[in-house]
Amino acid sequence: MFLGRIRRSASSPVELVALRDGGLVSLADLGTDDPVALLDSHGLERLTDEVAGRPVVLDEAAVLFEPPVATCTKICCLALNYAAHAEESGMEVPPEPVLFFKPPSSLTGHNRPVEAPARTRHLEHEVELAVVIGRRTRDLPEERWLEAVAGYTVINDMTARDLQLVNIARNVPWDQSKGFDTFAPAGPYLATVDEVPDPQALELVLEVDGEVRQRANTKQMVFGLPRLIADLSDGMTLMPGDLIATGTIAGIAPLQDGDTMRATVQGVGTLVNTVKFRSA
Template identity: 90%
Template sequence: MFLGRIRRTPSAPVELVALRDGGLVSLADLGTDDPVALLDSHGLSRLSEEVASRRPVLDEAAVVFEPPVATCTKICCLALNYVAHAEESGMEVPPEPVLFFKPPSALTGHNRPVVAPARTSHLEHEVELAVVIGKVTRDLPAERWREAVAGYTVVNDMTARDLQLVNIGRNVPWDQSKGFDTFAPAGPYLATVDEVPDPQALELTLEVDGEVRQRANTKQMVFGIPRLIADLSDGMTLMPGDLIATGTIAGIAPLKDGDTMRATVEGVGTLVNTVKFRSA
């Protein structure tokens, strides 16, 4: 099941939908626009039956997409979690997971523009599989990792590379280079766990105006999802709707104004966003 959050018009309220037979089934009457909360209250089987009993009433191309999570307290991002990406960055593969955060205010939806602020002239794409946390999670052993997961989505970890490299050179935090508004496009949907039986065997690709720039497989992660959930929840509470962006693959490259990015995770979805550079 693929659950999304949309508006029928830019000023309309957000409503929950499910993708079915090429169209969107409205779930607005179920009382929430939060797919994670609805999965928790209804359960996957009951909600799947509810979706199957309804007819699609909306066209994907005619709606405005919001991020697929209604409540997100933090976006946990993993750096250098693919060997080839570490090598292209001139960095060593870390012995432990390397975490940084994006603020929830960086989230934006499918088909929304990514707007680079005037202070940067070098923007880069980073396609990633994101885990959507489904329950309050703390100190969860790696072997029980699935208990924490509501589903998966696609994230494009946008980075103002010029600003990041300056701060790396100064040996100061570089979170701001990744935390601007619209720098965490996500979606289009939350793919529930039944749609992704093995998240460690998914092809990732990113295209810019039809040119493939990134391609690899999640099986190439240095630290897999069980380890990441165990590590992140060790002393830190993961909340429903939080995202874990599991790291990008090799092929990062600069973008220019007007470029259209297509970030795809096999079995999860294709996230499309166009780049806009803001003038000073």
């Protein structure tokens, strides 16, 4: 099942929908716009039956997409989790997962613009598979990793590369270069676990105006999902709606004002966003 959060117009309330037969089924009467909470309260099987009995009432092209999670306390991002990306960045593959955070305020939805602040002139894309946490999780062993997962979505880890490299050279934190508003576009949907039987065998592709910039497979991760969830939950509570961005692949490159990015994760979805430079 693919669950999304949309508005029918800019002034409309957020509404929960499910994708079916190429259109959208409204779930607005179920009392929440939070897909993670709804999965928890109804269960996947019951919710699947609920969606099957409802008519398609909306067109994807006619709605405004919000991020696919209603509540998110943190976006946990993994750096250098693909060897080829570490190589192109001139860095070694880390012996342990390397974590940084994006604030929830950096989230934006499908078909929304990514707006680079005037302080940066060098913006880059980073397509990634994101794990959506479904339950309060702490100290979860690797073999039970799937207990934490509500589903998956696509995330584009936008980066002000000029600001990041300056801070790396100064040996100071570079989170700001990753955390501006709109720098975590995600969606369009939360794909439930039944839609993704093997998250470690998914093709990742990032296109800019039709040109393929990034292409690889999640099987090439340095640290897979069991290790990542066990590592992140070791002493830190993961909350429902939190996102784990599992790292990008080789092929990062600069963007220009007006470029349109298509970030695709096989079986999960295609996230489209256009770049706007405030300096332009």
